[in-house]
Amino acid sequence: MSQVTWIKGGRVIDPKNERDDVSDIYISNGKIIDRPSSESLAKADTVDATGLVVSPGLVDLHVHFRVPGETHKETIFSGTSAAAAGGFTSVVCMPNTSPPADTAGTIQYIKDAVDRESIVHVFPTACITVGSKGERLAPTGSLRDAGAVAISDGGKCLQNSGLMRRAAEYANMFNMPVIDHCEDYSLSANGVMNEGLVSTKLGLRGSPTEAEDIMVSRDVILSAKTGAHIHIQHVSSRNAIDIIRRAKSRGVNISAEVTPHHMCFSELEVSDFNTNFKMNPPLRSEDDRLAILEGLEDGTIDCIASGHAPHTDYEKDVEFDYAPNGVISLETALGATLNQLYHSKRLDLPRTLSLLTYQPAQILNLNKGTLEIGADADLMLFDPEREWTPQSNSFQSKSSNSPWINRALRGKVTQTFVSGKMVFDNGKILRS
Amino acid sequence: MPWFRKDLISTEELSPEEIQTVFKTTAAFKKILGRKTAKTPSLRGKTVVNLFFENSTRTRVAFEMAATKLSADVMSLDMKTSSTSKGETLRDTVENIHALAADMIVIRHSAPGSAAYISKVLDIPVLNAGDGAHEHPTQALLDCFTLHEKFGSLKGLKIAILGDILYSRVARSNLWAMTKLGAEVTLVGPATLVPREFEQFGVTVSHDLKSALADKDAVMLLRIQHERQNASAFPSINEYTRMFGLNKTRLSWLKENAVIMHPGPINRGVEIDSELADSPQSVILEQVTNGLATRMACLYLCSGGKAEALTG
Numbered sequence: 001m002s003q004v005t006w007i008k009g010g011r012v013i014d015p016k017n018e019r020d021d022v023s024d025i026y027i028s029n030g031k032i033i034d035r036p037s038s039e040s041l042a043k044a045d046t047v048d049a050t051g052l053v054v055s056p057g058l059v060d061l062h063v064h065f066r067v068p069g070e071t072h073k074e075t076i077f078s079g080t081s082a083a084a085a086g087g088f089t090s091v092v093c094m095p096n097t098s099p100p101a102d103t104a105g106t107i108q109y110i111k112d113a114v115d116r117e118s119i120v121h122v123f124p125t126a127c128i129t130v131g132s133k134g135e136r137l138a139p140t141g142s143l144r145d146a147g148a149v150a151i152s153d154g155g156k157c158l159q160n161s162g163l164m165r166r167a168a169e170y171a172n173m174f175n176m177p178v179i180d181h182c183e184d185y186s187l188s189a190n191g192v193m194n195e196g197l198v199s200t201k202l203g204l205r206g207s208p209t210e211a212e213d214i215m216v217s218r219d220v221i222l223s224a225k226t227g228a229h230i231h232i233q234h235v236s237s238r239n240a241i242d243i244i245r246r247a248k249s250r251g252v253n254i255s256a257e258v259t260p261h262h263m264c265f266s267e268l269e270v271s272d273f274n275t276n277f278k279m280n281p282p283l284r285s286e287d288d289r290l291a292i293l294e295g296l297e298d299g300t301i302d303c304i305a306s307g308h309a310p311h312t313d314y315e316k317d318v319e320f321d322y323a324p325n326g327v328i329s330l331e332t333a334l335g336a337t338l339n340q341l342y343h344s345k346r347l348d349l350p351r352t353l354s355l356l357t358y359q360p361a362q363i364l365n366l367n368k369g370t371l372e373i374g375a376d377a378d379l380m381l382f383d384p385e386r387e388w389t390p391q392s393n394s395f396q397s398k399s400s401n402s403p404w405i406n407r408a409l410r411g412k413v414t415q416t417f418v419s420g421k422m423v424f425d426n427g428k429i430l431r432s
Numbered sequence: 433m434p435w436f437r438k439d440l441i442s443t444e445e446l447s448p449e450e451i452q453t454v455f456k457t458t459a460a461f462k463k464i465l466g467r468k469t470a471k472t473p474s475l476r477g478k479t480v481v482n483l484f485f486e487n488s489t490r491t492r493v494a495f496e497m498a499a500t501k502l503s504a505d506v507m508s509l510d511m512k513t514s515s516t517s518k519g520e521t522l523r524d525t526v527e528n529i530h531a532l533a534a535d536m537i538v539i540r541h542s543a544p545g546s547a548a549y550i551s552k553v554l555d556i557p558v559l560n561a562g563d564g565a566h567e568h569p570t571q572a573l574l575d576c577f578t579l580h581e582k583f584g585s586l587k588g589l590k591i592a593i594l595g596d597i598l599y600s601r602v603a604r605s606n607l608w609a610m611t612k613l614g615a616e617v618t619l620v621g622p623a624t625l626v627p628r629e630f631e632q633f634g635v636t637v638s639h640d641l642k643s644a645l646a647d648k649d650a651v652m653l654l655r656i657q658h659e660r661q662n663a664s665a666f667p668s669i670n671e672y673t674r675m676f677g678l679n680k681t682r683l684s685w686l687k688e689n690a691v692i693m694h695p696g697p698i699n700r701g702v703e704i705d706s707e708l709a710d711s712p713q714s715v716i717l718e719q720v721t722n723g724l725a726t727r728m729a730c731l732y733l734c735s736g737g738k739a740e741a742l743t744g
Contacts (some may be wrong), residue, residue, distance in 0.1 A: 026571060049627075196629065197629050197632055200627060200629040200630060201444075201604070201633070202544050202545070202566055202599060203544045203564055203565030203566035203567070203599075203604060204544050204545075204564075204565075272548070273544070273545030273548060273549065308446075314521075317521075317523060318521055318522065318523065319522055319541070319543035319546045319549060320543065320544065320545045321542075321543040321544070321564070322543065369634075426536075
């Protein structure tokens, strides 16, 4: 029998299979196996997981890895290192690259980079429309064949509802989910933050929640019409969450994610023009943030997705109006989620972890996010109590545009395993 | 109350006592300006650099004049011809200017927060001459000083600010300063330019001109900020003037000796009838004159000058 890795004495939580006990996990040949023979155990590599939680590796439906074309912000190596440091073993990357991922060639380029440099599993998405320009459909079938797991226009929203209807019908034929960033540009109108009290005070152009709500409505209606699965990215608005809640109760094939930052922060954080709180959709009112927590508790929101969006310090260190949108998130997502949901006693630990493991995996039919026998040995160990305060040099990511700099988090990943190999160990990436 | 700030970024962060200190200092400089040799050596040997990324007549000339009258050396840069057109960032620009021995910077820029941003980057005084729609503190200080001179105090004074509030830094800076000094402020204009959110800041919001102007001691007109708006805020200039422009009839709704104010520049015949701008009730040019003494005061205080040293 080949080499066994024995993870001993941790609190094993496998939310999908409702497992939560202090026990052992055995790995061999990249898979989770049942308890092996005593001879194998005697020769096994052991990992002491006492006092730690052993969880399926986290699954992230929304990262920006900037390959091809913007590797000054992040590379596949640095991005997946960040993922591993954050306990993520499978990530889905967005197609708003340079050039955008609207041809089989670009998808292949990404896959080649992944094969060469990646620390964790990476699943690419492809554009809905050519160049994400919103004018004509990209070749969805060919993109699926090249390896795309879903289609999305990245940070853009296809404004033409007639074309969105065709995109949904067509993608549905291939069982490809359509992932949408919901924004009506005529309402968001170049806003740089939420339209509300803070934008009124600061004189910054505001984007109202209605810009999101109207497109969420549109997507719900088109999903109902076509039967296509439309997945709503980074919901931020109470109204949008209500629309999704009602749609789900009618059986519409819609799913939704939220980012850790929208879950933890409101527009008040923008009051001193800190560009590490500038994102799209913007941080909304405190009431919208509470609606997010309610939506996570009642199941309206299916999962948490990091939205990891690296930008260099010189790109972010400018006047608020000119800073690009987005923050890095992979390395702080677990701590932020634990802070907001588990340590605050809203949800128990298995439920909290389900939002980062099998629930996101299910949305894109990825066979990930569990610890059952025969599953890929993608798992991570973390200390739910360990406190840490990120600094700008704390990250594996090439970029450091994090809203969590100088803010306390409680919960840190100690080890991450991908396909049975340890790739991250207490702050260090291990490369084979 | 002594002034400890190296920068002047907003009126929102000032205390009422700090505003009174500015008034005291402004009054002292106004007296000095009335003398034959209208100059003081307060900033001799210092170089003040005006960085104006947006157009300006009053504010730029006032700051230049103010620095000159304080015996500083002044440089006024029209940033349209600067290397920002070659992609240089604001941060790099000001750090370079600081490296060229600037002692104080006065900045006007279209991005809200830009003045605060560079005040953190530099260790020399930074004065905000207008940052997008956010704040224009010296304007509000001169406006309130004008009212203070006219009425003795702003406490209980009923003031209407009429026009494009949403895109106005003058409206924002004034509402903070005026409410801190105890005035009752009403913001009035079309619903698309005067959102209700402003009510949270201790002012009244109105879209009905007659009730808003009734019985007011002062009305401040604001120009339509075309350069900041997008197209759909209201139908046309003509419509705006018909519905919200200040004319003789509307002026009569205010108190009998009410004052007409305007930060300038005026678009005659749009937000205000031409003849009203020149009427005896208008204090528009007094505002401008007070603007010189106010900016002398602000430069003086931010450079570490003491109000007591002037008044004795």
